[in-house]
Amino acid sequence: MSLSKEQIAALAEHLENAELNASAVKKVTDDYPDMDFRDAYNVQYEIRRRKEARGTRIIGMKMGLTSRAKMEQMGVDTPIYGFLADYFERAESGEISVKDLIHPKVEAEIAFVTKSPLGGPGCNAAQVIAATDFIMPAVEVIDSRYENFRFDLVSVIADNASSSRFFTGGQVLAPMSTDMRTIGVVLEKNGQVMEVGASAAVLGNPATAIAMLANQLAERDEKIPAGSIILSGAITAAIPVEAGDNVTLRAHGMGSVSMRFV
Ligand code: 0L1
Ligand code: MG
Numbered sequence: 001m002s003l004s005k006e007q008i009a010a011l012a013e014h015l016e017n018a019e020l021n022a023s024a025v026k027k028v029t030d031d032y033p034d035m036d037f038r039d040a041y042n043v044q045y046e047i048r049r050r051k052e053a054r055g056t057r058i059i060g061m062k063m064g065l066t067s068r069a070k071m072e073q074m075g076v077d078t079p080i081y082g083f084l085a086d087y088f089e090r091a092e093s094g095e096i097s098v099k100d101l102i103h104p105k106v107e108a109e110i111a112f113v114t115k116s117p118l119g120g121p122g123c124n125a126a127q128v129i130a131a132t133d134f135i136m137p138a139v140e141v142i143d144s145r146y147e148n149f150r151f152d153l154v155s156v157i158a159d160n161a162s163s164s165r166f167f168t169g170g171q172v173l174a175p176m177s178t179d180m181r182t183i184g185v186v187l188e189k190n191g192q193v194m195e196v197g198a199s200a201a202v203l204g205n206p207a208t209a210i211a212m213l214a215n216q217l218a219e220r221d222e223k224i225p226a227g228s229i230i231l232s233g234a235i236t237a238a239i240p241v242e243a244g245d246n247v248t249l250r251a252h253g254m255g256s257v258s259m260r261f262v
Contacts, residue, residue, distance in 0.1 A: 001032065001035055001036055001039060002036075002039065003032065003035060003039045003043075007032070008042050008043050008046050009046060011028050011032075011043045011046075011158060012043050012046035012047045012049075012050060013050075014028070015043065015047060015145055015158060015159050015160075016050055016051075018102075018145035019143075019145055019164070022100055022101055022102050023102065024103070024146060025145055025146065025147070026146070027146050027150070027151050028040075028155050028158045029152055029154050029155050035154050035158075036154065037154060037157060039154070039158075040153075040154045040155070040158040041158075041220070043157075043158035044082065044083070044157060044159075044160050044161075045220075047160055048083050048085075048160075051085055056085045056086060056087065057085070057086040058084065058085060058086075059084050059085070059088075059089065059228070059229055060084040060230050060231075061081055061083055061084060061213055061217075061228060061230050061231075062081065062082050062083075062140065062161060062163055062166075062230065062231035062233075063079050063080070063081055063202075063210070063212065063213050063230070063231065064079060064081065064082060064142075064156075064162065064233060064234075065078075065079045065080055065233070066079045066202045066206075066209045066212075066233025066234065067201045067233065067234055067235070068201075069237070070234060070237075074153060076153050078153075079203070079212060079233065080153065080156065080157050081161060081213050081216055081217075082160040082161030082162075082163040083160060083163070084163060084229060084231070088163060088164060088165050088166055089166060089167075089168075089229075090165055090166065091169075092167060092168065092170070092257050092258065092259075093169070093258050093259065094167065094259055094260075095259070095260045095261070095262045096141065096259060096260070096261050097261075098241070098242060098243045098262070101141070101164055101165070102143050102144070102145065103143065103144070103148075103149065103240065104141050104142070104143045104164065104165075104240070104241050104261070105141070105142050105238035105239060105240050105241065106139050106140070106141055106142075106187070106189075106239055106247050107139070107140050107142065107187075107234035107235075107236055107239075108137070108139060108187045108195065108197065108234065108236045108249050109137075109138045109140050109206075109231045109233060109234055109235060110136075110137065110138065110180070110183060110199055110206045110232050110235070110251070111135065111136050111137070111166075111168050111229055111230065111231055112132050112135050112175075112210050112230045112232060113132065113133045113134055113135070113136070113172075113227070113230075114131050114132055114133060114224055114225070114226050114228045115131065115132065115133035116131045116226050117131070117223045117224060117225055118131045118210070118211075118214045118223060118224040119214055119217075119218060119223035119224070120214040120215035120216070120217065120218035121218045122215070123214035123215050123218075124211050125205055125207035125208050125210075127211065127214075128175075128207040128208075128210040128211050129175045129176060129180075129207055131224075131226075132175040132207075132210075134172040134173060134174060135172065135173050135175055135180070135206075135254075136169065136170055136171070136172045136173070136254065137168070137169065137170040137251035137254045137255070137256070137257050138166055138167065138168045138231055138249075138257065139166065139167045139187075139247060139249050139257055139259065140163075140165075140231050140234065141164050141165035141166060141167075141241075142162040142163065142164060143162060143165075144156065144159060145159050145162075146159065149162075166231060168229070169255070169256070169257035169258075170249075170251060170255030170256055170257050171253070171254045171255040172254075173253065173254055175207070178253075180205050180207055181199055181200040181204065181205045182198060182200065183198065183199040183235075183251055183252055183253065183254065184196070184197070184198050184199075184251070184252040185197050185198070185199070185235050185236065185249060185250065185251045185252070186250045187236050187239065187247070187248075188247065188248045188249075189239060189241065189245055189246070189247050190245060190246055191246070194236075195236035195237055195239060196236070197235040197236045198235070199235055201234075201235045201236075202232055202233045202234070202235060203233070206232035206233065209232040209233045210224075210230055210232055213230065241261045242261065243261055243262055244261065244262070245260070246258065246259070246260050246261075247259050247260075247261070
């Protein structure tokens with residue numbers, strides 16, 4: 001299917017209003033069951049355009065559904081991407097207001113910060129490592145705009161891959177001297193260990209997820225600019241959070257990132 005410009009604009013407004021008003025909406029495929037991936041990314045890019053037109057800066061990108069477990073859960077074999085707006089970012093040890101969100105969940109990730117542009121097709125993990133300034137631990141707060149976090153792949157792509165907020169912090173590491181496959185993480189909520197994992201859960205190596213992003217963006221004739229922050233995908237399952245919760249991510253050799261939900 002190929003949605004018209006008017007249909008793309010209407011769906012982008014529908015989803016962005018859901019985000020800004022923190023109110024869940026029905027899936028976009030309920031009205032457009034024949035929408036395809038191209039249509040879905042067109043809606044996502046229209047949401048991005050609306051934000052930029054209001055002065056929001058796009059500071060990076062995220063990869064989603066990068067672990068085998070999450071892909072199997074969704075019945076898909078392709079990771080997806082979304083964009084990170086400036087107001088998604090939160091300072092380490094900061095607070096986050098749940099009233100601005102619908103039903104937030106947190107997941108443990110490794111963030112990459114690039115020092116030179118990365119483009120595909122043919123981008124590989126070695127090129128990602130060469131283009132990366134540093135990596136650091138990150139907690140992504142996902143918040144699907146769809147009721148009960150229920151969606152299909154096309155709907156979640158249109159909804160900017162459930163992006164909403166993220167925290168980075170801890171200790172930065174140089175990519176050249178780090179084995180990015182073996183970073184162990186512990187995700188705690190209110191002092192209790194909720195999830196543990198190793199970074200190889202992300203496509204065998206989180207750098208591979210960044211290469212995949214560069215290759216996917218090449219289909220739209222785009223590159224990852226230098227100075228981008230990129231969330232490489234969840235190492236752990238996502239856990240729900242509510243007001244009063246304290247969350248800490250400990251990443252081996254990279255310190256910790258904490259936050260409080262209010
Ligand atoms: O960051 C993620 O892996 C989430 C991608 C979208 C699917 C979801 O909301 O769980
Ligand atoms: Mg994520």
